[in-house]
């Protein structure tokens with residue numbers, strides 16, 4: 246690995262990184278300051294007289310000394326090759342600027358060229374897949390995606406998208422594993438996976454390359470348009486979204502079918518049900534620490550989180566799932582829906598992300614997301630009762646249509662699955678209450694309000 250020691254021994258560079266990282270939305274979104282950054286590994290991928298490109302894995306600590314996680318940086322050193330100025334985030338000891346390399350077309354192109362050529366470098370594998378896939382040979386235009394994300398993506402020639410995994414973990418990311426599985430099974434419901442960047446030794450996924458769908462809008466924006474349309478009245482309370490929601494339900498059921506077949510079903514027997522119940526309760530007690538409003542509901546939530554364990558019907562399939570499904574993880578083109586980002590919850594550890602679950606988990610994620618889409622633009626129910634009533638109608642119509650589309654493909658839910666679905670919906674609302682309290686406190690009322698309603 247290149248220059249590792251020089252970077253590790255450079256305290257000014259590490260201090261500059263500690264100042265810069267909290268400003269990055271993908272870092273943790275809270276802006277809390279860092280006390281220190283340790284450079285763990287540096288992998289060079291491009292070297293010319295003018296500039297160096299590196300992938301660097303760093304470990305961070307916050308001001309209380311607690312571990313604030315590891316993250317992946319893509320850095321350029323030297324003069325950036327970019328149309329507009331790229332401000333340096335630090336300088337090396339010999340005064341050369343260090344900058345975010347995703348703004349540098351030559352360096353992004355160098356990463357893609359390594360993938361296309363299967364050219365490993367400095368402890369990293371660059372893989373084009375499936376075998377024989379044709380990737381562009383000419384230099385690419387590069388555009389940052391600009392979405393509010395947990396990771397960072399750049400669009401290449403409006404045809405490809407390179408996603409940098411900001412929080413690499415030991416072992417392959419579930420996003421890469423599930424994309425491979427769905428592609429190899431011929432699923433039409435995900436963008437085509439074309440390549441990956443993987444760290445040798447740890448096996449961590451550092452990046453993926455996929456086809457970019459230029460005619461797609463994300464499902465969240467599509468739902469918001471429909472909500473706006475429906476608030477003005479009209480015959481369809483779901484503002485024309487009913488058909489789309491039904492089709493989305495069918496797509497999710499089809500993806501679940503493919504994942505279940507590709508990864509042999511593991512029965513979630515009674516013992517595992519107990520573990521799942523424990524998991525729900527642990528997640529709740531973790532959230533109560535940061536969201537004190539949850540304390541008043543813990544007894545009722547505990548009942549919901551245990552009642553499915555003893556239900557007759559015994560075995561419910563546990564399988565690979567999306568793990569963090571919401572409208573922002575879907576793409577809608579004029580012809581179809583696609584699902585994205587199979588990474589699981591960004592705040593969960595690797596073990597939790599690869600855990601098998603009932604497919605009801607993803608169904609619950611979408612039901613919650615319809616509720617978000619309808620309510621996030623509203624004021625309080627007292628200020629705007631008509632708006633809230635219209636929002637409720639939109640949610641009901643969209644949720645019913647989505648469930649009908651799911652059931653039409655997957656078959657009807659058993660009573661046990663219905664109970665499990667309720668538990669997953671409330672667990673998701675607990676997760677969201679914690680997520681919003683940390684990231685977007687002005688949205689925390691949305692999951693809290695529906696949690697209270699869901700317990701009635």
Ligand SMILES: Nc1ncnc2c1ncn2[C@@H]1O[C@H](COP(=O)(O)OP(=O)(O)O)[C@@H](O)[C@H]1O
Pocket residue numbers: 390392393394395396397398406408436455456457458459461463573574575576585586588
């Ligand atoms: N293949 C694609 N085609 C078009 N847009 C995409 C594609 N992949 C991702 N996007 C857009 O990028 C956003 C973030 O992608 P995602 O994989 O969910 O990253 P993150 O893990 O950072 O949330 C999506 O919400 C979507 O708008």
Ligand SMILES: O=P(O)(O)O[C@H]1O[C@H](CO)[C@@H](O[C@H]2O[C@H](CO)[C@@H](O)[C@H](O)[C@H]2O)[C@H](O)[C@H]1O
Pocket residue numbers: 394395465569571572573586589590591592610613614615617618677680
């Ligand atoms: O997309 P990510 O993998 O970063 O997921 C995280 O952020 C999401 C929000 O940005 C969050 O989703 C929540 O907000 C959505 C609206 O923005 C809403 O549709 C979802 O229902 C709600 O959960 C997601 O939970 C979080 O993990």
